[in-house]
Amino acid sequence: MVQLQQARLDASFAALSDVTRRGILERLGQKDASITELADRFRMTLTGMKKHVSVLEHAGLVTTEKVGRVRTCRLGLRRLEQEAAWIESYRQLWSARFDELDRIVEGLVQEKTTHDRNTTVSPTS
Secondary structure, eight states: OHHHHHHHHHHHHHTTTSSHHHHHHHHHOOEEEEEEHHHTTTTTTTHHHHHHHHHHHHHHHHHEEEEEEEEEEESOOOOOHHHHEEEEEEHHHHHHHHHHHHHHHHHHHHHHHHHHHHHOOOOOO
């Protein structure tokens, strides 16, 4: 089960790592589009677009349907809850680490301020 979840995360992050594929998802979020329409929009060959769509399909982020000679793409049914949960767990971890670092720095600043006050020589006349 863990290996399956890891494989899904790997496929999702691999798919999302490319700016063109993220653009395809944004475009399909507006409405379905054919491979030809997507290729034209992103100024690439049909073969190149098919490869990008294939990566998105493998990750479950896009589905395609061929009717006649036209392959139509739409957003897949898969949501990114698992990926968002993974990111959130690391966000919380790093947030906790930065909060602890803030506490340490604040303690050092207060220590220095106290030390500076105690070592300041007041002028005597």
